Each structure stands twice: as C-alpha cells, then as structure tokens.
Amino acid sequence: MKVADRxxxxxxxxxxxxxxKKRxxxxxxxxxxALEHTGQFSIDPACLPGNIENFIGVVQMPLGVAGPITINGEHAQGxxxxPLATTEGTLVASYSRGMxxxxxxxxxxxxxxEQYMQRAPAFIFNDAQEARAFGDWVKANFDTIREVAESTTSIGKLVNIQQWSVAKMRYLRFNYTTGDAAGQNMVGKATLAACEWIIANYQTPTRYLLSGNMDTDKKHSHLNMLGSRGKRVIAEVVIKRDILMRYMHTDTVAMARACxxxxxxxxxxxxxxxxxxxxNGIxxxxxxxxxxxxxxxxxxxGILSHELLDNGDLYLAVTLPSLICATYGGGTGLPTQKECLNLLGCYGKGKANKFAEIVAATVLAGDISLGCAVIAGDWVTSHDKYGRNRD
Structure with missing residues (x-):
C-alpha cells in the first residue's frame, strides 16, 4: 500500500x-x-512556535467593534x-444595541x-478501604504536596484538594489559582509533580491517571456550575423601564415574563x-x-437572573461560573490578538480579572438585545434583512 507524502x-x-510557502x-x-488568501498575512512566522504546527498562513476572520459599554467594575471601569470576531451578520449590531x-x-x-483551575488525577487500589485510607493520608500530607506542586510554577498556588471515592478508586481534584494565565498546562505540570511525589512516598503501591476526567477540561459540567473553574464572574444591571421601551420597543414587564x-x-x-x-459573545x-x-x-x-422591581425597572444579572480566559501567555501575545486586548486595556499581567469582567458585561448586553428582539418580533426580520450574505 502506498504511503501518502508527508x-x-x-x-x-x-x-x-x-x-x-513550501507547505x-x-x-x-x-x-x-491555490491558497491565495491563506498565504497573505502580516505576522512574522517566527513568533508562532508554541502556538501552532505546520504553519501555512492565516484564516482571516472579520473583526467588528461593539459599544461603547459603561462598566462599573472592581477591575474594569469606564x-x-x-472587538468581536464573527461571520454572523447582525451580531455586532445586536451587542451594540444591548450595550x-x-x-x-x-x-x-x-x-x-473567585477563580480556580483544576487537574483531577484518579488513583486505583485493591479495595475501597485502601482508597479511603489513601484519602486520609493525602489530607495529612497536604502541606508537602502543595510545596511540591508549587515548585513547578512561579504563579500557580494550590488552594485545596477535593476527594471522592468510587469503587476502589480515589479521585482527587487539585484546585489552583493561576494569576493572569488560564493555566491548564500549568496545573497539569504541577499536579504531575505532586502525583509522582505521592506514589514515591505513600506506603501502599498505587497507580494513577493524571486526569480522571473530573477536571472536566474543555467539557461542560454541573460540578463547575457549583464549584467554579476559571473565574466566577457576575455582571449586573438595573434597566430603566423608559430606556428599554425607547431602544428596544418593549417593556420590562414583558421581558420579566419572557425570562x-x-x-x-x-x-x-x-x-x-x-x-x-x-x-455568541464569548x-x-x-x-x-x-x-x-x-x-x-x-x-x-451560567445563569441569567432577573427581578422586576417595584418601580418598574428590571434587575438583570449574568453569572458565569467557569469563565476560562487569560491576558498573558497562549495566543494573547500574537500580533492581532494583542492589538485587540490593547483596545480593552487588557494585555499583560494583572489584567485577567478586568478582561473577565468585560466578557461578562458583553454577555449581558447580548442577552438584553436578543431577548428583546424575540419579544418585539424583530429577531427573524433583522436576520433576514441584515444577516444574510447573498453573494
């Protein structure tokens, strides 16, 4: 059988x-x-190691800007x-309307x-009693385990280790803070070091899997709704009844009923x-x-919460319990991505909480706009008029 060219x-x-070009x-x-458009780009390929392999060019994504939006946060103020990269017509306009x-x-x-990033190894024993005894040993040796884990990172901090027993297995969930990095790789490296120390020092031979899938990496889980993964961030607004009617052509009572x-x-x-x-906004x-x-x-x-106030205004809040984002490392330092973060004043260290607040505010704006469009009957007609590429 002929092997395809590499x-x-x-x-x-x-x-x-x-x-x-050779690729x-x-x-x-x-x-x-011909890859004519893919091969046209302004960035230097030398900046890409660690971000992509077998680089051939770029996929050009349309970039629009929505706003302005006023945010009164602890970190995002003003x-x-x-900047929103999308191919969906009406999306930027809709977010601007909500903003x-x-x-x-x-x-x-x-x-x-609050904010955490997790890695969740699973250890296997001969029976449930051995697994339970191991859990007690982990609790007793937490300080040393934390020291070993944190020796691999300058910013990651191990806060606690949650535990669950299933059959003859013991699942551990290491919870870290990771500064301005999203931190998945960081906590993986730290937890690997901790697990190797554990099996070298625990009296009973055991095997483990670095991820027993309770970290729920890049998977939704109800565990994160309750316990937080990434950043738990909340955006709140009290919408004035007259303003909603003026710009959205509906009232707060109708919106509360729709919620x-x-x-x-x-x-x-x-x-x-x-x-x-x-x-969409995220x-x-x-x-x-x-x-x-x-x-x-x-x-x-997440959860969209609402309350119709006595004066007719409407309280709305978006809670995102597992917002995983970064302003340092990963793809944030690539040229165009860095420019977009700079538009927000969010590039570099010390800015991750600010960026998280902006994301939550953006989600809130989008929910207001789309929710009102559905109530007012504008949803389908707006997409039909503005959101179709007919070429």
Missing amino acids: IPRNGKTNYTHEMA RDFLTEKTGE DFYI RVISESGGCKTTVV VMANTGAMMAGAAYNGPHSA ASLFIATGQDEANVVESHA
Missing part, C-alpha cells in the same frame, strides 16, 4: 515564510487549491469598545467572585445556560483576543 517540515527553519505549494499540488441600553441605564456592575418562560424551557432542555446566547471575543476557543464549551455555562 507534510514538509524543517527542524531549523520550520517557522519561516519560505517553509510556510502551501505542497497542498496546492495535492489538492489543486467605557469600552468591544447602549446598559450604558444609558448607568452601566453594569461587575464582580469576580420566566425561558427559564422553564432551559430547565426542561437541560441547557447549560438559561439566557438567550452567552456563547466566542467572538475569545477569537479576537487569542483565547483558547475550545474553552467556550465551559465558559458559556
């Missing part, structure tokens, strides 16, 4: 314009596609213009409540989020700012 690589010059030419020969309602109502209040119906529907469906569409903002786009799976989960 993709061209060069260990010394793999991240160069020449090697990128594009190889693909053109194999497939007939008016912000939000206007928030700003005209005095802005939204944002709070980062009740939406809550019931989301509960019946078992949805990860009961609001209109948290993933994904668009993540792509623009160099986040790991797969983290949208975890980050979009």
